Amino acid sequence: MTQIFGSCNRYVQGYGELEKMHQHVNWMGTRFFVVGSPRRLASLKEIIQEAMMEAEDLVFEEFGGECSWAEVDRLIQMVKDSGSQAIIGVGGGKVADTVKVVAHQCGIRVVIVPTIAASDASTSAASLLYREDGTIEEVLNFPESPDLVLVDTRVILYSPVRLTVAGMGDALSTYIGGKVCYDHYYDNHFGAKGTHTALAIAKLSYDMLMQYGRQAKKAAEQQVITHAFNAVIEVNILMSGLGFENNGSSIDHSFFFGTLALPDREEQVYHGEGVAFSTCCQMVMNGASNEELDEVFQFCVDVGLPVTLEDMGLTDLTEEEYNIMTEAVLQEVFTQNSPSDVTFEMVLGAYKTADAIGKMYKAGGKLI
Missing domain, CATH: 3.40.50.1970 (Rossmann fold)
Known part of the structure; x- marks a missing residue:
C-alpha cells in the first residue's frame, strides 16, 4: 500500500x-x-x-x-x-x-x-x-x-466576517469527508492512501472548529486578534488544506455541487457556505448519530452557516428540481467515495431530511 x-x-x-x-x-x-x-x-x-x-x-x-x-x-x-x-x-x-x-x-x-x-x-x-x-x-x-x-x-x-465563517464551512467537511476515505482506503488527492498524520490533522481541525469557531466569529466581528481567531485562521487555511488533500474527498462537496446544476437559479452562497450544508447532507446519508448531527447542526446555526435549502437561496423547489440536483450529485466523481453504493433515493432523502433537521434547529429544536 x-x-x-x-x-x-x-x-x-x-x-x-x-x-x-x-x-x-x-x-x-x-x-x-x-x-x-x-x-x-x-x-x-x-x-x-x-x-x-x-x-x-x-x-x-x-x-x-x-x-x-x-x-x-x-x-x-x-x-x-x-x-x-x-x-x-x-x-x-x-x-x-x-x-x-x-x-x-x-x-x-x-x-x-x-x-x-x-x-x-x-x-x-x-x-x-x-x-x-x-x-x-x-x-x-x-x-x-x-x-x-x-x-x-x-x-x-479586516476582511468580511462572512468570508471567515465560510472558511469554517469548508473546513468542516475536511474530517467528515476525509475519515470516510481513510476508513475505506480510498485514494487521496495525491493518488495514494492517506496517513495517520493526515487523519490526525483533519480531526484536530474539526475539534478546533468546535472549540474556537464561535469565539473566532465574535472576535472577527470586533476586528480584534484573539487566540480563538488565530486558531480558526490556521484551521481554515492550513489544516483544512492539508486535511482534504492528504485524506481525500467523499460526498461532502457533492450535495453543494448538485445545487449548482439547477438552471435559472443564481448561486447565492460562498463555496464554504454551500459545503457546510453539503456536509450536513452527507452526515444524514451516512447515518450519523443524533449526537454527531446535533454538534454539527448547532455549530452551523451558531456561526451562521447554511443548514436549510432556504439558507442556500433555494426556495419552493419543485420535484423536477430535486431530481436535477440528485442526478447531478450521482455524477460527481467523489460521490463514489462512500461507505456503500449511492442511490438516487439515498441522495434525495439526504437533501430533504437535512433540510428538515436544519429547519428544526433554526426554530430552536434539537435531536437530543
Whole structure:
C-alpha cells in the first residue's frame, strides 16, 4: 500500500507578517512578480514595496478577475519577459490558483499571500481553471505544493466576517469527508492512501472548529486578534488544506455541487457556505448519530452557516428540481467515495431530511 503526505514547503502566520516578507522569500532569488486584485494592490502594494526594498526587481500586475487559460497565458508571458524567479499571489482563491499555474508553467517559485480565510486553496497543489463565463473548465494537479504561504492575520482581520465563517464551512467537511476515505482506503488527492498524520490533522481541525469557531466569529466581528481567531485562521487555511488533500474527498462537496446544476437559479452562497450544508447532507446519508448531527447542526446555526435549502437561496423547489440536483450529485466523481453504493433515493432523502433537521434547529429544536 502506497501512502503519500504532501504539504506546502513553509507556512507562516502572524500579525503584520507582510512587513517581513523579504526575510521569508529572499532565498528564492532577487526578482519577483506580484499579482493581486486592483483593490488588494491598492491597499497592500506600499507595504509590500517597503518590505521588499532589498529585492533587485519587483513587478506588480493586476489580476484579470478570472482563473482562466487566457489570464494564465497573459501572465506567463509577462513573467517570462520580466525574468522573475518567483511569483507572489496576493488575494483569494482564484488569485492563488492562477499563480500556481503560472509558476508551474514557468518553472519558478510560488508564494501565496491569502487576504481572506474563506477556503483552503492557498496550501493545495491543485488549481481550478474556469471558462470566461465562470464555469469550471478543468482541474490541474501539480507535482509540487506552494513554496510559501504567508498569512498576515492583520490583513485577514479586516476582511468580511462572512468570508471567515465560510472558511469554517469548508473546513468542516475536511474530517467528515476525509475519515470516510481513510476508513475505506480510498485514494487521496495525491493518488495514494492517506496517513495517520493526515487523519490526525483533519480531526484536530474539526475539534478546533468546535472549540474556537464561535469565539473566532465574535472576535472577527470586533476586528480584534484573539487566540480563538488565530486558531480558526490556521484551521481554515492550513489544516483544512492539508486535511482534504492528504485524506481525500467523499460526498461532502457533492450535495453543494448538485445545487449548482439547477438552471435559472443564481448561486447565492460562498463555496464554504454551500459545503457546510453539503456536509450536513452527507452526515444524514451516512447515518450519523443524533449526537454527531446535533454538534454539527448547532455549530452551523451558531456561526451562521447554511443548514436549510432556504439558507442556500433555494426556495419552493419543485420535484423536477430535486431530481436535477440528485442526478447531478450521482455524477460527481467523489460521490463514489462512500461507505456503500449511492442511490438516487439515498441522495434525495439526504437533501430533504437535512433540510428538515436544519429547519428544526433554526426554530430552536434539537435531536437530543
